[in-house]
Amino acid sequence: MHFLRKFVESTASVSAGSSRTATPVEQEKVMKFNALLTNAVIFHNALDIAEIVRQLLGEGWEIDPEDLAHISPYLTEHINRFGGYGTHELGIHPEAYGPKLDVDFTQLREQDLTAAGFGQAA
Numbered sequence: 849m850h851f852l853r854k855f856v857e858s859t860a861s862v863s864a865g866s867s868r869t870a871t872p873v874e875q876e877k878v879m880k881f882n883a884l885l886t887n888a889v890i891f892h893n894a895l896d897i898a899e900i901v902r903q904l905l906g907e908g909w910e911i912d913p914e915d916l917a918h919i920s921p922y923l924t925e926h927i928n929r930f931g932g933y934g935t936h937e938l939g940i941h942p943e944a945y946g947p948k949l950d951v952d953f954t955q956l957r958e959q960d961l962t963a964a965g966f967g968q969a970a
Contacts (some may be wrong), residue, residue, distance in 0.1 A: 893921040898949060905950055913953045 870878070897919055901911055 889924075889927065890921045893923050895945065897921065898947075901949055901951065911951045913951055913956050916951060917956060 901916070905911060
């Protein structure tokens with residue numbers, strides 16, 4: 849939860865500091881905006897991670913699910929909160945999202961079930 853809290857703080861709205869004097873309705877709007885922005889950045893990071901994994905698989909790398917389990921989508925180094933953003937890309941339609949990764953996660957699922965006590969005979 850510590851990573852998520854720090855991530856939310858790093859993506860928080862620039863105007864969030866002034867929300868202390870805002871009305872409850874305005875505060876709620878700021879909170880909802882920050883939650884939406886945070887979720888959008890996390891999803892974007894997850895898409896970037898999946899694309900990199902696909903590229904590595906395409907190059908012949910073997911991807912260990914244990915390694916993927918340690919990758920966090922709470923990355924903030926690439927966020928430029930106060931920078932200039934071009935609008936020339938607004939008309940570009942992204943490719944369809946493909947959620948499938950060719951990585952076998954069954955060993956992680958089996959470990960989770962065993963750790964929870966489901967993999968043991970009664």
